[in-house]
Amino acid sequence: MKVFVTGGTGLIGRALVKQLVNGGHQVTVLTRQFRASESNIRYIQALSSLVERPDVVINLAGAGLADKRWTASYKREIRASRIGLTELLVAHLRVIGFPEVFISGSAIGFYGASDDQQFDESFGPGQGFSADLCRDWEASVEPMSASDTRYVFLRTGVVLDRLAGAYPKMTQSFKFGMGSWMGKGEHWLSWIHLDDMVGGIIHCMTTPALAGPVNLTAPQPVTHRAFSAEIARHRRPLLSLGLPAPIMRLALGEMADDLLLTGQKVVPTKLLAADFSFAYPTIRAAACALEV
Numbered sequence: 697m698k699v700f701v702t703g704g705t706g707l708i709g710r711a712l713v714k715q716l717v718n719g720g721h722q723v724t725v726l727t728r729q730f731r732a733s734e735s736n737i738r739y740i741q742a743l744s745s746l747v748e749r750p751d752v753v754i755n756l757a758g759a760g761l762a763d764k765r766w767t768a769s770y771k772r773e774i775r776a777s778r779i780g781l782t783e784l785l786v787a788h789l790r791v792i793g794f795p796e797v798f799i800s801g802s803a804i805g806f807y808g809a810s811d812d813q814q815f816d817e818s819f820g821p822g823q824g825f826s827a828d829l830c831r832d833w834e835a836s837v838e839p840m841s842a843s844d845t846r847y848v849f850l851r852t853g854v855v856l857d858r859l860a861g862a863y864p865k866m867t868q869s870f871k872f873g874m875g876s877w878m879g880k881g882e883h884w885l886s887w888i889h890l891d892d893m894v895g896g897i898i899h900c901m902t903t904p905a906l907a908g909p910v911n912l913t914a915p916q917p918v919t920h921r922a923f924s925a926e927i928a929r930h931r932r933p934l935l936s937l938g939l940p941a942p943i944m945r946l947a948l949g950e951m952a953d954d955l956l957l958t959g960q961k962v963v964p965t966k967l968l969a970a971d972f973s974f975a976y977p978t979i980r981a982a983a984c985a986l987e988v
Contacts, residue, residue, distance in 0.1 A: 699901075700746060702726045702781065703756030703801070707861045708852075711894045712754065713737060719898070724750065726757070743784060749793030752901055755800040757781050762862070766825070766951045775829060782836040790839070798847040799900055800837055804886050804913060806830035806851055809958035811883065816965040817851070817909045824954045834909070846907050848900045853886040853913035853962060855893050858986045867927050875928045875936035878944060881921030884959035886913040889976040889985065896964075899972045911964045915977045920959070926979050930987040 699716055703709045704725035716723050717736045724738045724746060725731075731739040740746060759777040764770045782800060789795065807815040808822015821831040834849045841847075856863045869876040888896070893912055900906045918926070921938075928936060944952040964972075976982040 697751035698722050698724070698748070699752045699754060700724045700726070700750040700795070701754045701756065702785065703758065705729065705731075706756065707857060708855060708890070708893055708897075709756050711857075711890055712756075712897055715894050715898060743788045746788065747792060749789075750795050752797045753785070753789065753795045753799065754897065754901070755782060755785060755798070758801060761803075761805075761826070761955060762865075762951065765949050766954075771825065775832070778829065778833045779836045782833065786837060786839050794840055794843040794845045796845065797901055798837065798840060798845050799897060800834070800847065800849055802830045802834050802849040802851045802909070804851050804853050804911065804960055804962045805955070806834070806909075807960045807962065809883075809954075810960050813961065815911075815960055815962045817911055822960075825950065826954050846904065848906055849909045850897065850900070851909050851911045851913075851962070852893065853888050853911075853917075855890055856887055856982055856986060857890040858988075861890075863986060866923070867931075870927060870931040870933055873934040875924050875931075875933035877920040877924040877936075877938050879920075879938055879941040879957045881924065881938050882919050883957065884917050884961040885920050885923050886917040886960060886962040887923075887979065887982070888912055888914050889982045892974050892976055895975070896967055896972060899967065899970065903970050906966060906970050910966045911962050912967070913962045913964050914974060914979070914982070915964060915968065916979065917961045917963070918979045923979060926983045927987070930983060 699721045704713045705727045713723050722736055727739055733739055759774050805826025806821055807819055808824055808827045821827045837847055854862050896912045941957050
């Protein structure tokens with residue numbers, strides 16, 4: 697199929713594009729950087745360069761939530777890079793033709809924070825910047841609802857990869873002999889291995905029964921303290937302790953409370969019902985692969 701990808705040069709996008717090409721698909725990638733086209737991959741720097749209707753659109757672009765302190769200007773940048781771009785993309789597709797399948801990024805922050813609730817795709821939005829962002833991001837696809845396009849929202853957990861993204865940052869203290877977690881460490885971490893993230897997106901692309909919100913998380917969430925304990929099995933730190941919440945708030949501001957010191961227990965009900973098989977369903981299996 698002809699697949700158009702935004703965010704195709706990020707952590708998830710790079711791995712996804714590789715798998716799509718391996719699967720024989722023709723991929724066009726929107727990127728701000730100039731890149732020479734390769735076999736079965738075409739890079740473009742503007743939406744106007746997409747002139748032929750794609751069969752599938754996978755919309756992953758967005759400024760990193762944890763890349764900078766959440767100043768007012770950076771929060772506007774986060775929203776524009778997701779909601780603004782998606783609105784432009786939908787408007788452009790209206791001109792050249794809507795695809796058969798439109799898969800758009802979102803996140804489990806949609807559900808807000810909770811210590812005890814387990815969230816599947818039937819739950820509505822919670823409160824906070826992340827929840828508002830994800831709600832509005834998903835709503836920006838609404839103009840496509842009157843078409844025959846099947847659209848999917850990827851409510852993504854923390855994506856774990858050995859070399860990039862959250863995992864190296866979350867395990868950095870272990871390099872110095874110290875295991876750590878954020879705050880008290882009892883809040884939930886709903887995670888997914890990068891391989892399962894890519895496999896889940898392709899499963900959404902090729903499974904007609906999957907539509908609307910789909911949780912892209914492993915079947916067994918863990919607490920941050922349990923995550924740290926699993927890494928400790930491999931790295932054997934001399935000391936383990938939590939990073940004090942007041943210090944995190946002082947250093948990171950609003951992001952600390954919205955993103956790092958709270959969490960949500962999210963389960964991939966739709967993916968499991970659609971017979972998706974996780975390569976890494978438990979944090980133990982994932983850690984064994986990541987710590988090789």
